[in-house]
Amino acid sequence: MATFSITTDLAAHLAQKFERFPADTVITAERCPAEMQGDITINCFRFARYCGSPVAAAQAAVDFLSTHPDVESVEMIKAFVNVTLKPAALFRATLANPAELMAQAKTAAPTRILIEYSAPNTNKPQHLGHVRNNTLGMSLAALLKRVGHDVIQINLVNDRGIHICKSMIAYQRFGNGVTPESCGMKGDHLVGKFYVDYNKALNAEINELRRQHPEWADRSNDDLFLETELGTATQKMLRDWETGDPAVRELWQMMNNWVFEGFADTYRAMGIEFDHTYLESQTYLLGKDIVARGLEQGVFSKRADGAVIAPLGKMGDKVVLRSDGTSVYITQDMGTTLLKYDDYKPQAMIWVVGDEQNLHFQMLFEIMKRLGYDWAANLYHLSYGMVNLPSGKMKSREGTVVDADDLFAKMTDLATIACRERAAEGVSEEEIRERGRIIGMGALKFMLLKFNAKTTMMFDPEACVRFDGDTGPYIQYACARIQSIARRAAERGIDTTTVDWSLPAAPEEKSLAALTAFYPDVLLLAAERRDAAPLAEYLLDLAKSFNRFYRECPVLNAETPELCARRLAICEATRAILTDGLATMTIEVPTAM
RNA sequence: GCCCGGGUAGCUCAGUGGAUAGAGCAGAAGUUUCCUAAACUUUUGGUCGGAGGUUCAAUUCCUCUCCCGGGUACCA
Numbered sequence: 119m120a121t122f123s124i125t126t127d128l129a130a131h132l133a134q135k136f137e138r139f140p141a142d143t144v145i146t147a148e149r150c151p152a153e154m155q156g157d158i159t160i161n162c163f164r165f166a167r168y169c170g171s172p173v174a175a176a177q178a179a180v181d182f183l184s185t186h187p188d189v190e191s192v193e194m195i196k197a198f199v200n201v202t203l204k205p206a207a208l209f210r211a212t213l214a215n216p217a218e219l220m221a222q223a224k225t226a227a228p229t230r231i232l233i234e235y236s237a238p239n240t241n242k243p244q245h246l247g248h249v250r251n252n253t254l255g256m257s258l259a260a261l262l263k264r265v266g267h268d269v270i271q272i273n274l275v276n277d278r279g280i281h282i283c284k285s286m287i288a289y290q291r292f293g294n295g296v297t298p299e300s301c302g303m304k305g306d307h308l309v310g311k312f313y314v315d316y317n318k319a320l321n322a323e324i325n326e327l328r329r330q331h332p333e334w335a336d337r338s339n340d341d342l343f344l345e346t347e348l349g350t351a352t353q354k355m356l357r358d359w360e361t362g363d364p365a366v367r368e369l370w371q372m373m374n375n376w377v378f379e380g381f382a383d384t385y386r387a388m389g390i391e392f393d394h395t396y397l398e399s400q401t402y403l404l405g406k407d408i409v410a411r412g413l414e415q416g417v418f419s420k421r422a423d424g425a426v427i428a429p430l431g432k433m434g435d436k437v438v439l440r441s442d443g444t445s446v447y448i449t450q451d452m453g454t455t456l457l458k459y460d461d462y463k464p465q466a467m468i469w470v471v472g473d474e475q476n477l478h479f480q481m482l483f484e485i486m487k488r489l490g491y492d493w494a495a496n497l498y499h500l501s502y503g504m505v506n507l508p509s510g511k512m513k514s515r516e517g518t519v520v521d522a523d524d525l526f527a528k529m530t531d532l533a534t535i536a537c538r539e540r541a542a543e544g545v546s547e548e549e550i551r552e553r554g555r556i557i558g559m560g561a562l563k564f565m566l567l568k569f570n571a572k573t574t575m576m577f578d579p580e581a582c583v584r585f586d587g588d589t590g591p592y593i594q595y596a597c598a599r600i601q602s603i604a605r606r607a608a609e610r611g612i613d614t615t616t617v618d619w620s621l622p623a624a625p626e627e628k629s630l631a632a633l634t635a636f637y638p639d640v641l642l643l644a645a646e647r648r649d650a651a652p653l654a655e656y657l658l659d660l661a662k663s664f665n666r667f668y669r670e671c672p673v674l675n676a677e678t679p680e681l682c683a684r685r686l687a688i689c690e691a692t693r694a695i696l697t698d699g700l701a702t703m704t705i706e707v708p709t710a711m
Numbered sequence: 712g713c714c715c716g717g718g719u720a721g722c723u724c725a726g727u728g729g730a731u732a733g734a735g736c737a738g739a740a741g742u743u744u745c746c747u748a749a750a751c752u753u754u755u756g757g758u759c760g761g762a763g764g765u766u767c768a769a770u771u772c773c774u775c776u777c778c779c780g781g782g783u784a785c786c787a
Contacts, residue, residue: 198730477715503781570724586749587749591749662734
């Protein structure tokens with residue numbers, strides 16, 4: 119995608135030479151395969167139809183480029199033209215002007231985009247699934263901001279409902295007044311423990327019922343819920359909550375606050391800052407007015423049994439109001455969608471939610487369109503796959519989840535140990551821990567972003583996340599090496615004020631430069647696809663290219679001071695791009711590793 | 712049944728019509744008198760699930776088919 123002077127000049131030339139060649143054709147450079155001779159490739163198949171034949175197009179390109187002042191040599195294979203640029207021309211568009219290069223990654227149409235992600239329940243701490251969601255959401259926000267959009271990040275906490283009451287009931291019965299302070303447990307973990315306790319007690323009761331009533335063998339556990347004493351008590355608590363029973367509300371408030379404090383720690387560890395957090399307890403009644411309006415508009419209709427439905431054609435009928443007049447999940451979502459729109463007037467809204475809700479969002483978006491909201495065309499469900507363990511699926515109810523905070527601690531500890539082994543003398547323990555935190559969290563986030571969001575991923579807690587190979591730390595390490603060189607250069611007082619970019623360049627320097635030309639395109643592509651994975655792949659390539667350069671091209675010990683200055687500039691520009699790219703994935707860079 | 716994903720190296724995954732299908736891990740063999748070896752080099756490993764079709768060119772697009780996952784509630 120990248121454009122150089124030669125590509126724009128070539129397009130102008132071909133437009134003159136060939137009658138049918140559109141004057142506004144953009145010819146872009148592509149990466150030249152490593153085994154080929156050349157810095158960049160021009161794929162003439164792409165515009166061959168204007169030139170008679172692929173070979174005619176390529177030959178015309180070769181004829182023109184071989185006389186271009188920026189070009190050192192060209193090679194034609196089929197309709198691929200591999201171009202070797204003069205060093206000055208290659209660097210001019212890339213490493214010589216990194217700020218200019220990075221600034222090219224700006225969208226032509228900045229919009230205001232609202233992203234909703236995380237959306238945890240207050241009955242349990244966050245686990246690896248949430249971490250994937252959080253990482254996808256925060257990096258998408260960073261990515262869209264990076265290319266120039268106005269991004270609003272919001273959270274919608276599910277803080278009410280029957281599942282919340284389960285933790286509360288368990289606390290009432292088995293809690294003995296314990297608090298996070300009294301037991302030294304993080305608030306969300308304490309509440310989550312009661313949720314697990316509840317389910318144990320419930321299962322015990324159901325098993326007992328099944329023993330007493332063999333005739334119920336066909337009924338599901340969910341079905342038997344209201345046959346249990348625990349279940350009816352929970353149902354009653356939900357009703358009491360809805361009518362505002364002071365004791366229930368007080369317990370609810372207390373336990374939710376514990377959870378919120380716990381979540382705040384989790385979000386802080388990840389570096390998440392929401393612009394606003396909506397609480398479902400304040401929004402769950404929204405949407406009924408929309409249903410009333412939709413009925414008038416004829417978008418919805420009343421079924422014989424009294425339920426209000428949205429007839430959605432192929433997707434079937436969707437109930438939007440129960441026959442008893444109460445709302446369902448999608449009713450609330452209609453309401454909160456409108457609320458978010460009214461609060462922020464975004465031009466687009468994105469929901470980061472697991473792929474089991476694909477149909478729900480298709481229906482929601484279709485309903486909003488039918489209700490006549492013009493902005494409903496720009497609603498987008500960023501759907502991601504589940505995270506499975508070698509032992510199977512994670513289940514909160516059974517406590518078989520990888521806990522987010524535990525995972526952060528494990529990653530940070532592993533990285534800190536490695537840092538301690540490598541740290542130079544005199545580095546403080548505080549600094550070592552900071553490096554460990556940055557590397558551990560970087561490894562985790564990178565792993566979660568490297569994969570396509572859609573893939574159902576397998577996570578092996580034993581293997582955990584690695585620090586070598588295709589990982590975040592691999593990229594961080596390249597940055598650390600550069601910073602180390604920069605420190606030594608400063609110590610030695612090396613003059614870097616003037617750089618001669620026309621000096622002969624080693625192949626590793628040139629391929630590094632050629633690769634950086636594609637950075638803006640990668641960012642724009644990633645933003646357009648709403649997926650950081652292409653950026654992750656690109657940064658790995660760039661770090662790999664740097665490591666080859668590092669191996670082959672001495673910087674501080676370069677043959678001449680001029681070459682040293684040029685290579686220092688290459689290092690600094692590379693570091694700037696790698697750091698910018700990692701920041702766009704919400705990953706920090708340690709000062710040393 | 713219907714709808715939506717996925718199936719590419721032993722494993723985890725890239726690859727949105729272009730050159731001989733790539734990377735990491737795992738396996739094999741090497742590289743520290745020299746800026747950080749969390750690195751680098753070499754190497755083993757593929758009927759891109761299967762069958763047709765579209766075209767100069769298909770892992771990529773179309774049709775059929777097989778396997779895996781998810782969804783298909785007056786749950787969220």
